[in-house]
C-alpha cells in the first residue's frame with residue numbers, strides 16, 4: 547500500500563485546460579461523477595519520457611465518453627498535448643498517466659444533461675505493478691455484465707465497482723488478483739488486464755465481446771503473429787484451463803505478466819510467455 551496518499555503529493559495536474567498545483571486539484575463533494583459513476587478514464591504508461599500508444603488511449607477516452615453520453619470539451623490533439631505537458635511538468639520519465647473526465651456539480655440527480663464535463667490528467671512515476679515474477683489469480687465473485695446490461699466497451703468508472711470487490715475478495719484469500727467470468731460463464735478478463743493462455747505452442751484468448759479489447763491485448767496479438775505464434779480468439783470455459791500450459795495477463799499497467807496459478811489450476815512460466823514479455827518490453831522502449 548502506498549504510504550503517500552494521492553491527494554498529498556507535490557507536482558502539477560492538468561485540469562480543464564491548465565496546469566495547476568497538485569493539491570489544488572479538488573472537486574466539490576456534490577459532483578455527479580462521484581455519486582452516479584458518470585466518469586470515464588484512461589491509464590497510459592510512459593517509457594523514456596514518451597507515452598506508449600498515446601493516440602490510441604486518447605481515442606478510447608473519447609469513445610468511452612461518447613458511450614457515456616458525455617462530450618469532452620477538448621480535441622484529441624489538445625488532450626495528447628496536455629498528456630505530454632503533464633509528463634514534462636512533473637519530470638516523469640517512466641511513469642503512469644491518468645486522464646479522467648467526469649460530470650460536474652450543476653445537477654445532482656439521475657438526469658444530468660446540463661452538467662459540465664471536466665477533464666484532468668495526473669501522472670506519477672510508477673514501476674512494475676506486480677513485483678513477483680509470476681502472480682496468482684482467484685476466481686472473481688462477480689461476472690462481467692452483458693452488452694445489454696452496461697456499456698461494456700467503455701472504460702467507465704462504474705464498471706470498476708465489480709473489479710474492486712472481486713479483487714478485494716481474492717486478495718483476502720492470498721491471491722494477487724481475480725479472474726472474472728462473463729455473464730455466460732465464459733472466462734473474460736482480470737480486474738484490470740486481459741488474459742492469454744498457451745496450449746501446445748499456440749495462444750488462446752477470450753473474444754473481447756463484453757469487456758475491453760485492451761490496447762496491450764491488441765499489441766500482444768500482433769507481436770505474437772510477428773513471432774509466428776498462432777493466436778486463437780475463442781470461447782474459453784473455466785474447465786478448459788486444465789489443458790493450458792501457460793497463462794499471462796496483459797494491460798498497460800501490468801504490461802505482460804506471467805500467471806502461475808488460477809484457483810486450483812497451475813501453469814509454468816514457459817517459453818511463449820517469456821518471448822512475449824521480452825518482445826513487449828522492447829517495443830514500449832523502442
Ligand SMILES: Cc1ncc(COP(=O)(O)O)c(C=O)c1O
Nearest residue numbers: 737738739740760761762797798
Ligand atoms: C478491466 C480492464 N481490462 C483490460 C485492460 C487492458 O487494457 P489496456 O491494455 O488498453 O490497458 C484494462 C486496463 O485498462 C482494464 O482496466
